[in-house]
Amino acid sequence: MSLRVARGVYNPEKDRFHYYVAFKPALDPTMEERGAERHYPVDVAFSVTETGELADLAFSLPKPCCDQRSLLYLAKTDSASVVEEKVFVTVPGLSGDSVLKAKGDLELDAAGRIIGLEIN
Numbered sequence: 001m002s003l004r005v006a007r008g009v010y011n012p013e014k015d016r017f018h019y020y021v022a023f024k025p026a027l028d029p030t031m032e033e034r035g036a037e038r039h040y041p042v043d044v045a046f047s048v049t050e051t052g053e054l055a056d057l058a059f060s061l062p063k064p065c066c067d068q069r070s071l072l073y074l075a076k077t078d079s080a081s082v083v084e085e086k087v088f089v090t091v092p093g094l095s096g097d098s099v100l101k102a103k104g105d106l107e108l109d110a111a112g113r114i115i116g117l118e119i120n
Helices: none
Strands: 004-007 019-022 038-048 054-060 080-083 086-090 098-108 114-119
Touching (some): 019 054, 054 114
Antiparallel strands (some): 019 114, 038 054, 038 098, 080 086, 098 114
C-alpha cells in the first residue's frame, strides 16, 4: 500500500507546518475526524524538503502498540518498516534537507490498529 501524507497550512507564530501521515488505506489524511479511538503521544524525528514537504520520519512505538494487530496497516505500507519498537517511514521520491524533532500523536482505530500519525 502507498503512504498518504497531508501538510497543513504554515503557522508563522510557531514557525512550522502541521503534518498527518495516514497508514490506513481508505483514510483521508485531510479530514478532521478520522475515526481514531485511542491516541498515544510519541516523539517524532523527521526531515523535510526545501519546500516543507515531509520526506521521512521515525518514532518509537508505545508498548501497547507493539503487537501484530496494531501494526497491521504499517506492515502493509510499502515505504514503512518496523525494527523492534522503532518505525521508519520514507516518502517515495522525496529527500529531506532539514532534520527536525516534534511531538506526535499516534492514532489507533477501535480495533487497536495504528491508522495514522499527527505531527504538530
